[in-house]
Amino acid sequence: MNKDSGMDRDEKVLWILNEGTKYFRDHAADVSAFGEDETEAARRFHSTVPGYGPTPLWSLPHLAEMLGVRGIYIKDESYRFGLNAFKALGASYAIAKYLSSRLGKEISELSYETLIGDAVRDALGEVTFASATDGNHGRAVAWTARILRQNAVIYMPKGSSRRRYDAIAAEGAHVTILDVNYDESVRIAAAEAEKNGWVVVQDTSRTGCEDIPMWIMQGYGTMPCEAMEQLHASGAPEPTHVFVQAGVGSYAGAVQGFFRARFGGSCPRVVVAEASKAACFYRSASAGDGNPHIVTGDLDTIMAGLACGEPNPAAFGILRDHASAFVSCPDYVSARGMRMLGNPLTGDPFIRSGESGAVTAGLLAFIMGGHAPGFREALKLGRDSTILMFSTEGDTDPVRYRSAVWDGEFPSFGAYGGEGRGRTRSARPYNSLFHDHVIRNAGAGRCN
Numbered sequence: 138m139n140k141d142s143g144m145d146r147d148e149k150v151l152w153i154l155n156e157g158t159k160y161f162r163d164h165a166a167d168v169s170a171f172g173e174d175e176t177e178a179a180r181r182f183h184s185t186v187p188g189y190g191p192t193p194l195w196s197l198p199h200l201a202e203m204l205g206v207r208g209i210y211i212k213d214e215s216y217r218f219g220l221n222a223f224k225a226l227g228a229s230y231a232i233a234k235y236l237s238s239r240l241g242k243e244i245s246e247l248s249y250e251t252l253i254g255d256a257v258r259d260a261l262g263e264v265t266f267a268s269a270t271d272g273n274h275g276r277a278v279a280w281t282a283r284i285l286r287q288n289a290v291i292y293m294p295k296g297s298s299r300r301r302y303d304a305i306a307a308e309g310a311h312v313t314i315l316d317v318n319y320d321e322s323v324r325i326a327a328a329e330a331e332k333n334g335w336v337v338v339q340d341t342s343r344t345g346c347e348d349i350p351m352w353i354m355q356g357y358g359t360m361p362c363e364a365m366e367q368l369h370a371s372g373a374p375e376p377t378h379v380f381v382q383a384g385v386g387s388y389a390g391a392v393q394g395f396f397r398a399r400f401g402g403s404c405p406r407v408v409v410a411e412a413s414k415a416a417c418f419y420r421s422a423s424a425g426d427g428n429p430h431i432v433t434g435d436l437d438t439i440m441a442g443l444a445c446g447e448p449n450p451a452a453f454g455i456l457r458d459h460a461s462a463f464v465s466c467p468d469y470v471s472a473r474g475m476r477m478l479g480n481p482l483t484g485d486p487f488i489r490s491g492e493s494g495a496v497t498a499g500l501l502a503f504i505m506g507g508h509a510p511g512f513r514e515a516l517k518l519g520r521d522s523t524i525l526m527f528s529t530e531g532d533t534d535p536v537r538y539r540s541a542v543w544d545g546e547f548p549s550f551g552a553y554g555g556e557g558r559g560r561t562r563s564a565r566p567y568n569s570l571f572h573d574h575v576i577r578n579a580g581a582g583r584c585n
């Protein structure tokens with residue numbers, strides 16, 4: 138361990154191939170919630186919200202050439218609603234769906250204009266939405282509450298960035314930084330909401346509170362939906378690989394659900410990247426019993442948006458049954474991604490990508506840079522591959538951004554990190570009764 142900059146320079150990138158998925162062909166988690174009708178409903182609502190427009194999908198042909206792949210496409214969510222992150226897609230759709238259900242109407246009957254009207258206020262009164270957040274989700278909830286003329290109360294975990302706090306407070310929300318980690322903050326937000334009659338807008342489900350997290354996930358579907366339209370419009374090939382980053386996994390699960398629903402058995406391989414200090418999906422896949430396994434402690438990583446130790450159960454099933462691989466990434470992987478995207482090769486676009494946004498680009502460079510040859514081969518990443526990624530945030534903490542990009546905090550794997558380490562999840566993955574049943578009914582063929 139070298140503590141110069143608070144990082145463990147010896148920490149390895151760890152991956153696990155999700156071979157177990159071949160047993161789930163007929164029993165995999167249902168992705169119909171991410172089918173065309175559902176995705177269109179969210180997209181239609183978003184298009185009524187002020188400031189909506191598809192975010193740019195950048196092509197990086199020179200980086201693709203350097204890394205030895207056919208194409209790299211990155212959706213730049215720093216442009217989303219002027220909020221510097223993708224999260225408002227989920228919060229706005231979930232809150233709209235909540236209000237529409239309270240009004241006894243279909244979301245298709247309501248637009249943003251209707252929701253801010255006096256008729257809605259007369260019917261429902263003032264509603265307070267509560268959430269726990271690393272920053273981006275809370276800002277999205279606070280922003281949605283403000284534009285819909287409602288209220289927001291936001292709890293942030295210990296160690297939260299002052300700048301992210303300020304951004305949420307600037308939306309008019311009541312914000313508190315707690316002295317506990319993210320997962321505890323979620324519990325506190327839920328308890329306070331219960332006591333005060335607030336509505337919890339959390340991107341992870343609890344028993345009896347499944348609707349809002351699912352609506353948040355469906356709202357995220359607008360992102361891959363736009364990306365596919367943009368790829369088609371530019372004549373680019375279909376993606377062969379999609380790299381996503383996971384905190385509680387709601388966004389990764391939504392993207393995986395979208396592609397599986399759209400492409401069925403020939404959907405692209407989905408690779409899930411996590412912060413090593415909060416790698417609950419990687420840990421769960423390693424345990425191999427088909428159940429979620431949580432990570433506890435301070436979850437201290439520069440990837441604040443990924444600092445979540447408990448998977449969203451709805452997302453967990455989808456990723457467990459459909460994703461191709463889970464990767465535990467030390468902070469230097471993300472810092473490398475930030476520097477690469479912020480200092481593009483001549484002719485490639487500049488992308489301002491923050492800590493949680495850039496980890497997938499850093500991971501692709503790690504894999505294609507020869508640090509994990511077995512993993513690259515297993516994923517079939519090479520000259521024929523087209524990779525789609527999502528830079529989910531810009532410089533939401535500008536000081537931290539400059540510290541990595543200008544001052545070189547968290548040196549890259551060119552110097553540190555060396556080889557990664559990985560393995561394949563056992564071909565008999567789970568030992569519960571349910572999964573025994575699944576194994577007995579195993580068939581050939583799979584999407585990943």
Ligand SMILES: Cc1ncc(COP(=O)(O)O)c(C=O)c1O
Pocket residue numbers: 222223224271273274340382383384385386387388389441442443445493494529530
């Ligand atoms: C910028 C950014 N990227 C990715 C994520 C991960 O999303 P999820 O928690 O749904 O896995 C977050 C979550 O807050 C985020 O803020």
